[in-house]
Amino acid sequence: MSHQIEPTKTYVTVFASLIGLTLLTTGVAFIDLGPFNTVVALVIAFCKMLLVILFFMHVRHSGGLVRIALVAGFFWLALLMGLTMSDYRTRTWTPPPQAWSNTAPPTHP
Amino acid sequence: MSTATLEPRVQSPRNYLNADYGWKSWLFTVDHKRIALLYMASITFFFVIGGFFAFLMRLHLIEPQGALVQPETYNKLFTLHGVIMIFFFLIPSIPAVLGNFLVPLMIGARDLAFPKLNLLSWYIYIVGGLFTLYSAIAGGVDTGWTFYTPYSSTYSNTQVTAVAVGVFITGFSSILTGLNFIVTIHKMRAPGLTWFRLPLFLWAIYATSIIMTLGTPVLAITIFLLALEHLFHVGIFSPQLGGDPLLFQHLFWFYSHPAVYIMILPAMGVVSEIIACFARKRIFGYKIVGFSSVAIAVLGFLVWGHHMFVTGQSVYAGLIFSFLSFLVAIPSAIKVFNWTSTLYKGSISYEAPMLYALGFIGLFTMGGLTGMFLASLATDVHLNGTYFIVAHFHYIMVGGAVMGYLGGLHFWWPKISGRKYPNGWAMLSAAIIFIGFNLTFFPQFILGYLGMPRRYAFYPAEFQVLNVMSSAGASILGIGYLIPLVYFIWSMRYGPVAEANPWGATGLEWQTPSPPPTENFAEIPVVTEEAYAYSAEEEASRA
Amino acid sequence: MPEPHAEHAEHIGLAHQFEDLSQQHDADTFGIWLFLVTEIMFFGGLFLGYAVLRWLYFAAFDGGSHVLDIRLGAINTVVLLGSSLTMALSVRSAQTGNRRALVLFLTLTMILGGVFLGIKAYEYHQKFAEHIVPTLDWAPEGEVLARLAPGGLNHAELYFFLYFAMTGLHALHMIIGMGLLFWLIRRARRGSFTPSYFAPVEVVGLYWHFVDIVWIFLFPLLYLIGGRY
């Protein structure tokens, strides 16, 4: 049972950095980075999530079981996303057509 | 079955059945054993309805132009047969009935981790069931249990929303049951009961719970979006605004393929227990069989694309899913080989549970091997959407899951009810079910190869002979299922009183009296021996 | 509460099926974490729909996200992060047995949650005013139409369907969270939480933080698509 009690100071500093990251992601949105805008926004969001999970949700010092469950959750989400996007990304790829078996010239234009 | 023990009300010691009387003691119980019986009654109710619809369908298909109902009604019959049988019978059957009853007993606990949540799961299941029954009464739904869009979201004017709400709600019963089992198995095992001393039934239930908790939420959100789209005619699944019907299929099958492993894994667990007990031998390769249950659960999430090989999914995605689908077949094959090897040098006795278990192995092997045709791309192009698919999944679900469920019921019935059923009748029903099942579904493999599509209310005349054979088999199968219903109910009142361990099986649940007291164990047992300790030395060390 | 066994009687809140409070606390926290994993998969299905449609119709999503008010989105994120802070502090005060602080922080969390829902309601009202609510009132015109048209109006309607589905589901989870907070405050006032029995506070705290994390991803994915330049 996670009985370590965090000092209030850590919570406040984590909160401050979360606010900082929010301002950062909003600010970066006003700079034209082309496709990287999305990547940066997602990386910042991921960092904010890690902060909330590790500090606010005490995963820093909670048992291995909780960590495995959390990692499993994200792994399954990645399965869903990855395999489905593999369909959408490759839908326009077409394999090379096979040679026509009947060697007679096409009787029809 | 001497008549001397026929007086029904022998004054047995205090147990979970006679601890309290009245409907309140049942509808507000938090005892996992009573909740298991509540589930048993409700899923039997749904099984009878689903089975009746199936029988009507088989009767209708005796003649090529359809002998019984209008095409629209036939579409509603196969839809409701699918929805009721899958969501309201097969998925809850072993986990909710045998799982609820046995998990605490097998790990030496007094109850599940969250008893009230367990009762809530049953109420959620019932509310979902009522919605689905309402949709059946108020005109039925004709989209097929797969609810493919845009037909289900835009073109069907039947009770799609009602059945969608029903399935959405019942999904949470499955999620909460899975959650309950995972926490219980992790946190509440008796001292000394390490993971590798767990009975294989618990390995299977654990693997099933992983699928229930991780897969069902995706079904919930998919059905939620479908209901939204059906109501408001805007959504991400129908092409009017640019949505993609294949997106619905991806989301739907992400859950619905692992769902077939929710149905078969617990049956595998039951068969492992029965084979070990009636061969009086430890399961061959215990750890491998245990890990293959978890492997099936994990790999089961990677393969859903094989339902979509011909639906315009990309060729390369088809390649990936075909490869992964072949991988998921390996753990199942390993299990069958291990069960067979368990019989080697065993001392096998043939009571009803063993017949059901052996029937399971036979039919499940057939079902599993016919999956090879559907995982390989070229043959699936021909067989997809035909009766070959219907035969394949019935071999797995009816041949596998239902035989496993009945085997489990016959094996643990003395522990559940404290009474024994007539073994002669039970073995007869096993034989009838086996014969009726094969006569019903084997012809459908040939129909499928011939190209008869699924969900056809009328068909070309050349398929009639095989369809008549299948319908004949269905009536035998129907009788086969009714017999256990009769003698189980009969045994509750008139069956001979069962002793604590009628089969001489190992496992903590057999160390409690039959039926067990409400708190399961006077004091929590300490486990010192390995699982399935049937050998002479282990028995000596126990005495 | 189930019938108390002899030796369990003196621990308040210990259920009969557990041996001791720490086993129960472990089970409760593990249980809520598993529930949060199911919620990850539940929202995951919706995020998949978003990812696929954004990949197919980026122009429409880019236009749609420019119609949203980025200031309100940012303020809402700050408000929700604030409520996460007060929630974490209320769990801490439950651990330290400081009942007054517990009630105070729980109430603060509820207030901040209310502020978030208020801003959200105002944003929804804005969408109705601009007639960009799918099926109910979809008739964008003027400056909004000019911004949505390049990406295709149909695809823009899909974007707003996803906008309402995702933020609506998130708001629904917020409302459930508010209800749980209200129930917690009542029990906290009655003093039923002690440093050895505070699992309900931690469970609701974990649920609240999860709902905050969903918003942490919703804000950039819905409001900041393609950048504002």
Next chain:
Amino acid sequence: MQGIPIQPEQASTIAQSVDHLYFFITAVTLFFSVLIFSTIFYFMIKYRRRSPDERPKAIEGSLPLEILWTAVPTLIVALFFVWGSTLYFQNSEAPPGAMEIFVTGKQWMWKVEHPEGQREINELHVPLGHPVKLTMTSEDVIHDFFVPAFRVKKDVLPGRYTTMWFEPTKLGTFHLFCAQYCGAFHAGMIGSVIVVEPDEYESWLQGGVQGETMEAAGARLFKENGCVTCHLADGSGPAPSLAGVYGNTVHLTNGQTVTADDAYIRESILSPAAKIVRGYQPVMPSFQGQLSEEQILDLVAYIRSIGLSQGNAKEKQQEEGKK
């Protein structure tokens, strides 16, 4: 095989190879079923319980055996996978020079269009020995064009084109089924594929009610719907010239390049704003709901025709101009 038919006819080039794989898998299935069932029966008889207090020796398991029945099934399924996938890959793309036929699925009937203008309902005439490529779409729900005798099947989706091909090798009439549930009369959405001699097919094409060819219909629609007012041949109008577009790459405003295939043309007609050609404004209105699927197919056939013939001449001019 009077009584119970066992095998569908083999009437296309791929039917035989699919059947070979099908029988190979059947053989492996039978072999393993017999192996397992006979082993079980043998054990059941040999090791039946002789006396109630019989206690067999505990057998833990054997790693070599486990490895054996993991490796062997893995090899077998690898073989199925490779065989099935190569066959599938070969059959997924129509060979060059295949005949184009357009199919539109509509709730409970099949509408077939030959480029030469012949239109059929629930019937498809094809010449013997000539590969036929079907470009299919649906007007309402998902259907599935399934010809068991050819061992081919492909879903027909609303909102996009799906294609499949086959090369008939037997004369005669074969079943056509809809294999994806599509509503009340899903079972009635059947028809027949009639394979005739090539010259007989020619005369069939000329004969019968002579509808205008798809290209002619496309040209007519191109004028009637005002496409011609913007898509001027020399490209001077507010919209790009469509001559020479079909099959070539198109550069979009967002920097992407796409090949102008059927799907691109269909999408540009129904939701033009999705892919704007570089250097042009998104001014084209959507024709969603105004053009039926057949009309869109006619327009595609027209744009394809002006793309391939005159287009090449135009392209050469542009090249010289640029050099």
